[in-house]
Amino acid sequence: MTAGNPSRPSPGVRKAGMSTTASSRESSTARGAGSSSAAGLGKSDVELPALGPLGMARWAWTQLTKMNTALFLLLLLAVAAVPGSIFPQRIQDPAAVQDYIDNNPALGEWLDRVQLFDVFSSAWFSAIYILLFVSLVGCVLPRAAKHWRAWRAEPPRTPRRLERLPEHRSLALGGRDGAGAPAPGDVVADAARLLRRRGYRVAVRDTGSAAPSVAAERGMWKEVGNIVFHLALLGVLVSVAVGSLFGYKGQKILVEGESFANTLINYDSFTPGTNYNPDWLDPFSVRLDRFEAVFNRDTTDPRSYGAPLDFTAEITVQEPGAEPQPETLKVNAPVNVNGVKSFLIGNGYAPVIRVTDGNGDVAFEGPVVTIPSDGVYTSSLVLKVPDARPDQLGFTGLLLPTAVTGPDGMPRSVDPGLANPQLILSSYYGDLGLDSGVPQNVYVLDVEELTELNGMLSQSGPIAIDAANPVHELPEGKGTIEFLDVKRYVGLDIVYDPGRFGAFISFVLAFTGLLMSMFISRRRVWVRAAKGVDEHGRACTVLEYGLLARGEDPRLATEAERLSKLFTEQWGTADPPGDPAAHRSTNRAWSGPNHD
């Protein structure tokens, strides 16, 4: 199935006995060569089976395992994958899909129905690749069987007319200066030995006859590579399936000083494998001790000043019954706990805020996770305080790590570092809707049912609190908000994928197979020796040999030259010393007729 594998011998060569190796798929491809067998095959192609369901199934199987079908399915697969890059995908970002559907309700619903948000798990995409893999197996297994038989059988019989092969040479051995010509039988035996030393498997034929020959073949590993490549692709698919059945992936945001226990209840979000039981979660906990972000402080290039250089999280891993283990987590260096890997995916600031309600009680105190939206960590913040009394309070706004007030009077962040952290907030009161039990996006405050207290456009203006002015009194005696501190947080992906190792092994196999099938040349050589006369009319032994490549082989001519050299060296030593001309005449005594 891969490149250059199925051979398409030229018409003349097919007669020379190569048709023995044409598999069903190959023979359908060999037709283009215009050989006589094409007509017969073509006929069976068009004929409709009149065999009932079994025949129909056989016919369908034949169609499916055809190269044309495989090629069509491949192209279809490429086309089918494209929408997966155009529309947001649930496996990528379920929130983006929800946004898309919310923004385009009519279209979105329709797209969802045809699984365009789940392209890679959709019925149609799966149908294509399952058919493709069935086709692959249906093609590769018979080929493997065929190759197994071919390997066990001897190299094919020697064609009658070697000069019709793509590479053909002949040498006249001996017979000059009265030296006796070597016996054809000995020549063939020696040639067989030489070829075997070059890695050919050989079979000596017609010994004892007037024209004994040797058939040789090398590069049997090419087809093995081809088969391994395709089966390993199947291995990749199975590994991916194992991963998606028995693996999981979860997200957790951890503020400095907080811990995460690997239990479902502690995840922010969790995507189980189709067949994963959350009871199987391996219990361990991770505490984020410290997170450090290094930004470029090289002032010589203002354009890259402040660019992130390094993110490092110092964590402590605790497994049950074991000592706590300090670990370092970096962007390209996950921490592995019994096959469960934790990855540093994101980071940001979590300002510590205290909200006192209208009754004077502290209704909230703690770090609030904010979402950075640009390179200088301008971060959006949403804080819901459902336990504030007499009214629930809600806050939305920005954290500016290094706030500077621009000429327009608008504060903005100019650096990702924490030089002058400031909170710019709007505040609301009313029913937050949490008490109804309906799940809410923690990063969005639905202000429709709420009354604004502070805002950009409101009379009281926005809340602006920083280290110098940490407390802000809310209007109408609804309470106060206090900016206590800023902590850092990390976004972790916790992933378990039991198919990972299998996928890697499968890839290594596939790649090795690909290299083998691409760069090993499968060649056949036939050598025949017979008594004859050289160009001067003297009796000699004519050594004739032809080469044939299976598949693409640009170096067949080079190989023919190598063999010439080898044979010349072998029998050239029999030449009388000091007679270089004789040597030359031996080498390519006559060139074969121009073929084709």
Added chain:
Amino acid sequence: MTITETLGTWSALFMLLAAMTYLVAFVAFAWDMASHSRTLRRAEHHSRRDEQLVGAATAPAQVNSTAGTTKKADDSRPGLGANERGRGHKPPTRAVLAEHVADSSMRYTGERRPAARAALTIMVLAFLLHTAAVASRAIAAGRVPWGNMYEFATTGALVVAGVYLAALLRRDLRFVGTLVSGLVVIMLCAATIGFPTPVGPLVPALQSWWLVIHVSIAVAASGIFTITFAMAVLQLLQARRERAILAGEAPGMGFLAMVPSSQALENLSFRLNAVGFVFWTFTLAAGAIWAEQSWGRYWGWDPKEVWTFVIWVVYAAYMHARATRGWTGTRSAWLSIAGYLCVIFNFTVVNTVFEGLHSYSGL
């Protein structure tokens, strides 16, 4: 000004000079095409007259006989042709075509082509300037020069030029010089105008050895695909011209007389594409390994991953097309072109328009 900044400025200057030099090489190659194909046509005309006078059989390779060079026996040997697969012409047809196309072995014949020689010299000069530009950029940034789209494009163009010049050592591929130098100029211009990015440090996500492995192989594969794209375009033109010749019409597009037959082009580009495919497979897998290390999954159908997959599948289809009846020749050339368009799409649109994890364009 610091050393970094100075080097960065030098790099930009070298890049500009290289682009201009490539442009001159392009013009020279085009001139060679025009002048040399005129020579060929004249030679063809002469030989036809000779034929009529002598009534001899057609010489197998007109170019050689015109140039009066040696090794007729070698040329008449099928050589590459014997192992050629694909949409093969029957021997008599091939003989007819041989008059109108260059020798399929693509060996140097020793005839004089001053324009081509000049073009080549200029191209080597451009390549040296280009190398200096990319190297000074790498030194200025203190890392491999493929951290953003500007660097990927300029380094990719360097690989294209390098692969082409290396191939020239073994084969006479000067006929693709116009296309290759033209593409390199376009790549450099696109990088400079489309994605200008100052020298800067790498974001933490890119700080990995895999950047060296994954992206360098991707650049190399893209470079190979660029060259095979150029050959596929020539193959289509040549195939069209061959049909015209066989139909007895005026072939037109005289410059194609110095280009080998469409089948020889197909064979060579297939072999190059096979190498490109192996590289791309490795790119894909190395990317998966890196993604597994960086993002926690080896394959997540990120837009970039989707397109890498699409490209892989298209070239896989191309490899299979070679062994499929009815898909060789023109159709497989179209597949090669489609694959290359996907590469371009993957590099430009996917990087800039689609949102994904591979958003390192530096835009």
Added chain:
Amino acid sequence: MISHPSPASRPSRRRVLSLAGLGVLGLALAGCTEEDSLAQQANSGDQKGYIAGDGTVSEYPADQRGEPVQFTGTLFDGTTLSAEALRGSPALLNFWYAGCAPCRVEAPDLRELAERFDGQAAFYGVNLRDERATAEAFERTFEIPYPSFEDKDGGVLMALSAYVPPQAVPTTLVLDAQGRVAARILGIADRSVLETLLEDTVAEAA
């Protein structure tokens, strides 16, 4: 509405399912399997920030319960308490935090049940995310009469996960008088169901 899968039969069924799953790899990949609650939550993209339960109740008959649970935790008032201190009478552990919408829904029911079983069963909360002031504000709002463990470091959670893992917010565990897990409710606890469970466990102890 409420399923009562016996815990003993559960793992084996899972195992059978996983074997069957291997057999139908392709089909599973093709998305032919029905989405369970977890997958649905993952795909909804609602960013609610916690894993919700669907109210599944698992009741463990006395002869099928595991070992008595072991844990040590600190209450918000600073008292250190271990599992041994809860033995002798049934106990209820409720995992919660203030910003969790379903926790706020079941809080009034828990308060009433805590009052109804006062003296018969001990009630404790396990707060997973809040600092003291936030937790106390919640307790003020719903007039929660029982104390909660401060479990931001996941100590109590980790210890309990070894027995019957809490898999949603809220999760409610009922421990029998010997300290073994008698029942688990994932998600909002239905008041009458929880009441029955507590009554059964109290009756057992008596």
